Amino acid sequence: MSGQRLAQESGAAVSRRSLLGLVGAGALLAPTLAACSHGAGGRGFAQVDVKVPKKYGNRKQKVVLWSSWNASAGKVLDGLISKFNDSQNDIYAQAQYQGNYFDATSKVTAALRAKAVPDIMAFGQTAWQIFFLNETLEDLSSYADEKFASSFYANLYDAGLIKKRPYWISFARSTPIMYYNKNLFAKAGLPDRGPKTWTELRDWGSALVKQKAAGKPVKVTELSGGDSWEFEASVWEFGGRISHGLDVVVNKGGAVECAEFMRKLIFDDKMAILASQYGTNFNNGLVGAYMNSTGALAGTYEAAKFDVGCSPLPTQVTRGVPTGGAGFSIFKGVPKERKQAAWEVIKFLSSPESAATWSLGTGYLPVVKAAVHQPDYAKAMQKDPNRRVAVAQLAQAGQLDEVDAYVQNASPIIYGGLQKIYGDNRPSQDVLNDVARQLVAGEKKIRPMYDKLIGGNG
Template structure:
């Protein structure tokens, strides 16, 4: 009996040692992969489909053709959420990528995941000049002065409106509304002129816009300087800034000027292109398609802000590129060459011209391809000016929380309840309680 127990114990210990050894292998567990002609292979996961995805592969193809040391293999992983789920499952294995695109609200999760090597490591080693990049964009991905990922596709939220409908309703198409009350007044005029089948205003049911509207008033999403000076313990979305936003949505819903086109971004865009809504909030990333496909003149404007308040600016949206830590140094160095390529002025100018995203590099604005695009579509300049007018504060840097996808879902449910007739203050307070519960659970699970 004693001998059998010793044997079993020895086997258990041996298996534990083997597992520890395998997990400790880290960088050495994944060999450098090379093409037949000796180029280092860099697997790059991205999460942009359609025309945006085509622009990604075009950029990758141009990098591969520009040199003979590295070959980037771009692999589409579905949506941001799907890509991050896949990364969670495969990180640390031979099937994980070297570089991955992750949406902005995954920042805190990625920093704490143990998957990544901070971009600052390569910036310092290579003496890469960060001053050539837009500080208002870098500020989101910097924590304690360290850049963890390289901004890739960057957008912000703007208001889009139908200039022709404005003219027909007696509104000034060159002077779009800038405040909550001005939007409401314009929406009522639109509805009065075109009838009850047309809505004056809509916003996709997505948590991002609540984040933007709170930040534009200078409000925080969570405590501890939006989670940037310490672990957040409570949300602030039901403060006065969030309450103003929810009350305004409720008022427009009550008077019939707010259209409900659901959670799908394309449904709001279709309503706008079909001229059943005259104004709506959208991401700059889709602006090119909207302007091109519209059979009327499209106008763009800054995000409206609460009456009597100066706009503080916007939080950047989109995604950034992250470097994995458990890959060979040779692969990391090869991936860094690709990442530097993506930030070149001529590359950023072409990327911005083709997609509608912002260039992250200041000198990109001097490139002819982008100048020509902005001359053809001056609507893009609204978003550029809005970003450049943004004051960098903890509010506009954006929140760092580990449960952002879950928090956004709570906010989405709250906005949907307003469309269903709920009291706006009760709705936002309920969302705040649910987010606080998520924050508490995250803290408990991730206590070190």
């Protein structure tokens, strides 16, 4: 949740979109998966394999959580699951790493067809809607009461609602923020802050490109040709959208102006680069500033050999802050007792204490409001102002444009266009006209199910 730049093996930041090439390959088939949701022979989905340690052998229920977090983030999750297991005597929970979002979604698709599924699936933000349209996800209204729902930041919780009913519970959530190299900025005589506008960043370019790192001239920024998330944020900042509802407008107004600004920054101004491995140039000190997920914060601290600064995203016409990341869903065909046990795990992971621990260990947003008041988190916020940026920016955060969220393969179509603009210097209008044509074709395929299940009132 979105490219394949994911699986940063630090585990600190998992891209929300890396599954989307999968759906374009036909791995998600609505009739097949919808049929699966009715369960195995009327008895409900079986559970995927889980080995229970001897000390937990007498627990009444087992809960398997499939995720895309390994390395440092995986260790944080395992620690939380261990705390859950020690907090009660009825349920044994286990987190099982399934690879990046692409791999995990492929595996859960196969699991649905085999009618043996995990009890909790950590879906990226642009995956769960596709499974919702396949009618495989449980309506969690009977579990998530008002007290639970109101404990979350509203715009994060609301991202999992369809017609005011929850199908996806926010957990590892993020927004893009601007990262900048404090050392480079100081050498260039620039303020110790991120740019307020894209024009200001370009204006700073003449000072930044005079700097060198590893014997090479520094670039102002790097752009992703393997993701659409940062582009969507920039499009919003230029006053455009990817779509209004399911009406595609990526080839109009601010979207075209944004793409042209970035193309000229690369080819005319010689200040930006199209990154083959997004973030690597920044971490190596070759780029002054760039956009990336809040969930990349811990990994950036580990990789960068300089002082890292974070700031709100730049504006141009307005502020654009799309949310991303992952959350938890439960499948319809799972027996009731397993659903209830799974919900107990989700509820534990959604507590202020768990949310604070997860955010501190990974860099993802604290999805629960009270998490920021936990003693350790409050100290960290006071000590590290970078952590405050994303939380403060939540007030401007919005949900993805619906075409990006619901149309299968939307993100690869968009970033395929960006590769032509940023990599081949193709005119933005021509390329985005072709992107729009492909998105409209995808929109037509999902429109019947969308109208049936959502009806434009998502």
